[in-house]
Amino acid sequence: MATDGTSVQATKTTFEIIETLHELNGAGVSELAGELEMPTSTIHDHLQTLTEMEYLLNNDGTYHVGARFLHLGEKSRTRMKVYNVARPQVEELASKTNEHANLMIEEHDWGVFLYKDRGADAVQLDTYAGMRVPLQTTALGKTILAHRPREEVESILDRQGLVAVTENTITERERLFDTLEDVRERGYAFDDEERVDGMRCVAAPITDSDGRAIAAISVSGPKSRMMGETFTDELPNLVRRSANVIEVNLTYS
Amino acid sequence: MATDGTSVQATKTTFEIIETLHELNGAGVSELAGELEMPTSTIHDHLQTLTEMEYLLNNDGTYHVGARFLHLGEKSRTRMKVYNVARPQVEELASKTNEHANLMIEEHDWGVFLYKDRGADAVQLDTYAGMRVPLQTTALGKTILAHRPREEVESILDRQGLVAVTENTITERERLFDTLEDVRERGYAFDDEERVDGMRCVAAPITDSDGRAIAAISVSGPKSRMMGETFTDELPNLVRRSANVIEVNLTYS
DNA sequence: GCTCATCTCCGGTATCACCGGAACAATTAT
DNA sequence: ATAATTGTTCCGGTGATACCGGAGATGAGC
Incomplete structure (x- = not known):
């Protein structure tokens, strides 16, 4: 573990423990020690500290991630x-379409779901606020990439790669840039089972005055309902209109 | 700073920085250094590490809390x-009453808002998911305390004290225990401007099979609308009914 | 009561978190 | 332009401490 000098090892360990605890959905000292290949005493020291600081909960030896993280996340x-400007629009999209409606931003080269709302007919989905996905695997991410300078997109891809999530995920760099070109021309992006099988999605970017994407909103639903003119015309218009409203409200507020 | 031996100082520093960053709503290195009375280089080391790990964002020298905390909080x-069982009930309460509806749990002696929904007429409030408040300052917290063993409540008070937040906050231990007795008899609790001036609240506990409170739900709104029979009969019944539904669903799911 | 598994606690030591100081960058004033 | 100022980043030394092994405590299962 090469330390750059300006790097706090204990902090890394602490967050590794938190992250693992989170993935395991709660665990004991020795389970974590085994998972992370660290001595139990080291794990214990960190868990102790974090529990004292009220970031973790200890239920009879099983530690859990506590609500202070929710506090940090929710308040920021x-x-x-x-978020504040887009949220009502996302809700309106959900209730108008009866499907899932989402808001995404980019952070550290990832697409991050900031908010989702479920319409009346929305299927069960694995998305939740804070979830991170590779940008090119969603319509939302693609609209964001489409409205960023090419060199920025290149460097994101250099760092992130082009992982395949389903059969339809775009994995060739040139094909992605072609797609982004289309997205830019049309003003919205599709996702045809590129992240989740059976799911389709339509997204539009939210750009600042320079045309740079700062976020994106979308509607997503099962292939069976997302088809024909609904998919190719109706939804794109709906989503774009919402994006526009958000852009205007961002400027004048 | 007395270290117990089994305590990781760097972790404490890291979270102090995160917490301060959060309170300041973003800050630079030297601002944090001033606030926390630490050398800029130490602050920088931690910020660097946390940004590398993608927990913080760095916008031209101004650091912000990132979405990974939302990820941790939201998923847990x-x-x-x-949460899953109560959420639909909270939403129903909000839409039926047109006021705020809330879900609270206890964590590390604090009352933590897990979820809130705003009805059509809901006033602007400072509550948000993850927010922590002293238990005895809310109707929610009082119902939780009322359904915990007295010795547990005593030790919570020993650690937390009885801070006054408004003029109406209960600050005497015996008066609190009298109130809790009433709450237990009635099956629900009121809050008459004990946390926020002008606001009233009605809450009911969600208990497990042993009668121990695991959470509480409530409706809160401005004094002007929360009065008369609505306040004394209608809302209590509504909230209790919702709590019951949640309890039943918790058992059979 | 014994065994096994797990969590806590403790104390030594090699490491690295912390810090001062200097270089660098950006912004404002002159 | 240039200097002054403010703030960020980098670097290397060193003393505090994070880390670890091992012992003690706890508790479940037989």
Whole structure:
């Protein structure tokens, strides 16, 4: 583990433990020690500290991630202008289409779901606020990439690669850039089972005055309902209109 | 700073920085250094590490809390049974009453808002998911305390004290225990401007099979609308009924 | 009561978190 | 333009401490 000098090892360990605890959905000292290949005493020191600070919960030896993370996450979300402005629009999209409606931003080269709302007919989905996905695997991410300078997209891809998630995920760099070109021309993006089998999605970017994407909104639903003119015309218009409203409200508020 | 031996100082520093960053709603290195009375280089080391790990964002020298905390918080919330079961009930309460409806749990002696929904007429409030408040300052917290063993409540008070937040906050231990007795008899609790001036609240506990409170739900709104029979009969019944539905669903799911 | 598994606690030591200081960058004033 | 100022980043030394092994405590299962 090469330390750059300006790097706090204990912090890395602490967050590795938190992250693993989170993935395991709660665990004991020795389970974590085994998972992370660290001595139990080291794990214990960190768990102890974090519990004392009230970031973790200890239920008879089983530790869990506590609500202070929700506090940090939720409050920083509510302070994002785009979240506050976009949220009502996402809700309107969901209730108009009866499907899932989502808001995504980019952070550290990832697509992050900031908010989702479920319409009346929405299917069960694995998305939740805070979830991170590779940008090119969703319509949302593609609209964001489409409205970023090519060199920025290149460097994101250099760092992130082009992982395949389903059979339809775009994995060739040139094909992606072609797609982004289309997205830019049309003003919206599709996702045809590129992240989840059976699911389709339509997304539009939310751009600032320079045309740079700061976020994206979308409607997603099962292939069976997302087809024909609904998929090719109706939904794109709906989503774009919402994106526009958000852009306007961002400027004048 | 007395270290117990089994305590990781760097972790404490890291979270102090995160917490301060959060309170300041983003800050630079030297601002944090001033606030926390630490050398800029130490702050920088931690910020660097946390940004590398993608927990913080760095916008031209101004650091912000990132969405990974939302990820941790939101996912651990969705894995709580009571959240999933109670959420639809909270939403129903909000839409029936047109006021705020809330779900609270206890964690590390604090009352934590797990979820809130706003009805059509709901006033602007400072509550948000993850927010922590002293238990005795809300109707929600009081119902939780009322359905915990007295010795447990005593030790919570020993650690937390009885801070006054408004003029009406209960600050005497005996008066609190009298109130809790009433709450237990009635089956629900009121909050008459004990946390926020002008706001009233009605809450009911969600208990497990042993009668121990695991959470509470409530409706809250401005004094002007929360009065008369609505406040004394209608809302209590509504909230209790919702709590009951949640309890039943918790058992059979 | 014994065994096994797990969590806590403790104390030594090699490591690295912390810090001062200097270089670098950006912004404003002159 | 240039200097002054403010703030960020980098670097290397060193003393505090994170880490670890091992012992003690706890508790479940037989």
